[in-house]
Structure formats: structure tokens, C-alpha cells
Amino acid sequence: xxxxxxxxPAARSPRGTAGRSRLADATGLRPRILGAVLLxxxxxxxxxxxxxxxxxxxxxxYLQVGVGSFTKNYNAGGVPGNNTTINVVSTSVAxxxxxxxxxxAMTTDSTAAASNLDGFVFCTVPGQLYIGGFYRTTGxxxxxxxxxxxxxxxxxxxxxxxxxxxxxxxTSSGNGDAGVEVFPGGTFVNGGAQSIGSIASNQWAESCxxxxxxxNTVPAAGTFTGRVLFTLSSP
Amino acid sequence: xNHSPLPTLRSIAFFFALGLSIIWxxxxxxxxxxxxxxxxxxxxxxxxxxxxxxxxxxxxxxxRMVGQTTVRVHLNLAxxxxxxxxxxxxxxxxxxxxLTAIWTAEGRLASGQAHSGNRTLIYAGPITTPFLEDxxxxxxMVDGALVRRPFPVTFRFEFDxx
Numbered sequence: 215x216x217x218x219x220x221x222x223p224a225a226r227s228p229r230g231t232a233g234r235s236r237l238a239d240a241t242g243l244r245p246r247i248l249g250a251v252l253l254x255x256x257x258x259x260x261x262x263x264x265x266x267x268x269x270x271x272x273x274x275x276y277l278q279v280g281v282g283s284f285t286k287n288y289n290a291g292g293v294p295g296n297n298t299t300i301n302v303v304s305t306s307v308a309x310x311x312x313x314x315x316x317x318x319a320m321t322t323d324s325t326a327a328a329s330n331l332d333g334f335v336f337c338t339v340p341g342q343l344y345i346g347g348f349y350r351t352t353g354x355x356x357x358x359x360x361x362x363x364x365x366x367x368x369x370x371x372x373x374x375x376x377x378x379x380x381x382x383x384x385t386s387s388g389n390g391d392a393g394v395e396v397f398p399g400g401t402f403v404n405g406g407a408q409s410i411g412s413i414a415s416n417q418w419a420e421s422c423x424x425x426x427x428x429x430n431t432v433p434a435a436g437t438f439t440g441r442v443l444f445t446l447s448s449p
Numbered sequence: 450x451n452h453s454p455l456p457t458l459r460s461i462a463f464f465f466a467l468g469l470s471i472i473w474x475x476x477x478x479x480x481x482x483x484x485x486x487x488x489x490x491x492x493x494x495x496x497x498x499x500x501x502x503x504x505x506x507x508x509x510x511x512x513r514m515v516g517q518t519t520v521r522v523h524l525n526l527a528x529x530x531x532x533x534x535x536x537x538x539x540x541x542x543x544x545x546x547x548l549t550a551i552w553t554a555e556g557r558l559a560s561g562q563a564h565s566g567n568r569t570l571i572y573a574g575p576i577t578t579p580f581l582e583d584x585x586x587x588x589x590m591v592d593g594a595l596v597r598r599p600f601p602v603t604f605r606f607e608f609d610x611x
Binding site for chain 1: 487489491494498500504595596604605606
């Protein structure tokens with residue numbers, strides 16, 4: 215996009231000799247200097263080319279809980295996609311152990327062990343569930359994107375009996391990780407929205423969760439299920 | 450043996466003056482003129498910037514955004530016809546901050562790159578035609594942290610006559 219297409223460089227003297235006679239003609243000095251300044255200004259604008267650069271992908275968020283979709287690893291040029299799979303974390307409690315207060319390890323049907331960032335085997339399946347994502351945005355550092363879990367009040371079996379969701383907890387780690395996890399361990403609430411963690415702008419964040427069932431009540435027999443929805447929200 | 454101090458003083462004065470003349474000898478800089486590029490056009494006047502990587506790395510080290518466009522350059526060199534000199538592509542320092550332009554040319558001009566506040570030689574030699582044309586395929590790179598909204602980028606062509 216040209217800024218001033220009508221001006222022409224003919225106004226400019228590439229030889230630069232126009233100023234030689236000015237000293238002998240003091241009376242006309244000011245108008246001529248002003249004129250020269252004006253011409254120089256016009257020709258400078260006419261001889262600069264201007265493009266407009268527009269951020270076309272200003273904001274992207276990606277959240278993966280369990281399996282996810284990348285065309286290939288990010289560091290090999292991979293692009294994230296949608297994956298509608300709902301992974302299950304489960305455990306079976308032996309009749310003799312029901313309600314004895316011994317936490318029961320849970321496993322997942324997720325096969326996501328490697329990080330889509332670089333293919334590094336970050337989690338150990340089936341004992342751990344991968345949770346990770348990124349928040350891409352232009353401009354200076356902004357507030358972090360937040361991850362919220364929407365948790366039902368209870369897990370329910372076919373006959374309507376319930377187990378409180380607060381009976382499920384998790385620890386957080388990752389192969390090669392040290393220090394505080396970005397998505398730390400916790401216990402589900404009994405219904406409602408629960409903050410899980412956050413992702414700073416232009417950061418990739420990931421953890422591996424190891425779930426367990428606290429097993430401190432004696433519910434009715436059956437298979438109890440419940441679904442937790444994870445949401446990533448950018449500011 | 451006695452010596453008159455006068456010749457010595459004269460010698461000192463001579464060498465001192467010589468030294469001054471060397472120090473103050475004006476450097477022979479080529480004069481820079483801005484080339485009329487009024488015939489220059491682009492196929493895509495708006496350059497769409499995208500993150501170089503769709504996802505950020507751990508720690509967020511790569512926020513670079515890139516965008517490409519093609520510019521058909523038309524330079525009016527008539528004022529320097531039958532003279533020799535050098536043509537530069539100058540990328541002035543400008544908002545929103547440091548910017549890099551990389552381009553490939555089709556042969557009349559040289560491919561290269563320039564950073565904000567610098568210029569790069571793209572031609573050297575005699576000016577044998579009043580106009581010089583080439584097609585430059587640009588890639589612009591800028592830190593995404595500096596970019597929030599569309600912004601103009603200006604560059605120009607400069608001529609240093611030999």
C-alpha cells in the first residue's frame with residue numbers, strides 16, 4: 215500500500231547543487247529554505263514503501279486431558295486438532311476391601327504417554343492421565359489462561375445410588391519433572407466448578423495425574439460413573 | 450655542538466600540521482539519495498502474520514511471528530543513468546519494535562535480509578537503464594509479544610553514487 219503515490223522524485227536533486235547560490239541572496243533565503251524542506255519531506259514519503267502487517271492468528275488455546283490430536287510433534291511443525299475421545303479413569307474394588315479406607319489406585323484407558331510438544335514420554339500409562347495445553351496470544355504477557363473442572367456432585371450407579379466425587383483424588387508428577395507441578399494434585403469437589411491450574415501466556419504446560427479412590431464409605435454394589443468436564447479459558 | 454632550536458621547532462610544526470591534516474581530512478563518503486520507487490506494487494498489501502510455531506515451547510521461548518508477501522519493485526534510476534553506485538534496501542527503525550525482513554530476488558537485485566535500523570546492499574555497479582525492476586519475496590519476522598494489532602512497516606531504497 216503506497217502512502218503518497220502522486221509525489222515524484224523529480225522534486226529531488228540527486229546532484230545536490232541547488233544550495234550553492236543561496237548565500238548570495240539573503241533576501242530570498244527563508245522562502246527557499248522552507249520550500250526545500252517541504253520538497254524533501256514530500257519526496258522522502260513518496261520514496262518509502264509501506265506494507266501493513268496484521269497478526270492473523272492472535273490467540274490460540276489448546277487443552278488435552280487424556281488423548282489429544284497433533285498432526286505431529288509440535289517441535290516438528292505439528293498443528294493441534296480436535297479429539298472428541300472421552301477417556302475413562304476407573305478402579306474395581308474387591309468386595310472384601312470396600313470401605314476399608316485403603317485408597318484404591320485408578321487407571322486410565324488413555325494411551326497418551328508422550329507429550330505432543332516433543333514426543334518425550336512424560337506420563338506412564340495406564341497409571342497416569344496426561345493433562346496439558348498451551349495458550350498462544352500476541353502482545354505483551356497477559357493474565358494466564360485458566361483451567362476449570364466442572365464436577366458433578368456424585369458418581370451414580372444404575373439404581374441411583376451415589377458416591378461423592380470428593381472420594382476421588384489425584385497426585386501430580388511427570389517423568390523428569392522436579393518441583394511444583396503446573397497442574398497440582400487435589401481432590402474433586404462435590405459438584406461445581408473447580409480451579410485446576412493455569413497456563414501463562416505463550417507457555418506450554420503439562421502434568422501427569424495419578425488418581426485414586428479414597429474408599430472410605432460403603433456404597434451399594436454396582437458400577438458408578440460420573441463425567442468431569444475440563445475447560446480452558448483465556449482472558 | 451650547538452644546534453639552533455629553530456629547525457627543530459619548524460619540524461615539529463610541520464609534522465603537527467601534517468598530523469592535523471590527516472586527522473581532519475574529510476572522509477570520502479558516498480552521498481545517499483532515496484530512490485523513487487513509485488512504480489512498486491505488491492500482490493498482498495496486507496501481510497498476515499502467524500506464529501512461527503503453532504504452539505509455544507515449554508517456557509515460551511519462541512514467540513516469533515512470520516508473514517510473507519511478494520513485492521514487484523520498480524526503481525527509477527534515471528537520475529543516475531550512466532553512473533555507478535550501490536543500491537540498498539533500508540529498513541528504518543519503527544514501531545512496534547525490532548523487525549527482520551528476509552527477501553529473495555529474481556536476479557536483478559540481490560537476495561538478503563535487513564534488520565530494523567539497518568540497510569543491505571542489493572545492487573552495485575553501473576546504472577545502464579533508467580528503470581530497474583525485480584520481484585522480491587519478503588518474509589517479515591517480529592516478536593509476537595510486540596504485536597497486538599495491525600501495524601505499518603516502511604522500507605525504502607537508497608542509492609550511494611560512486
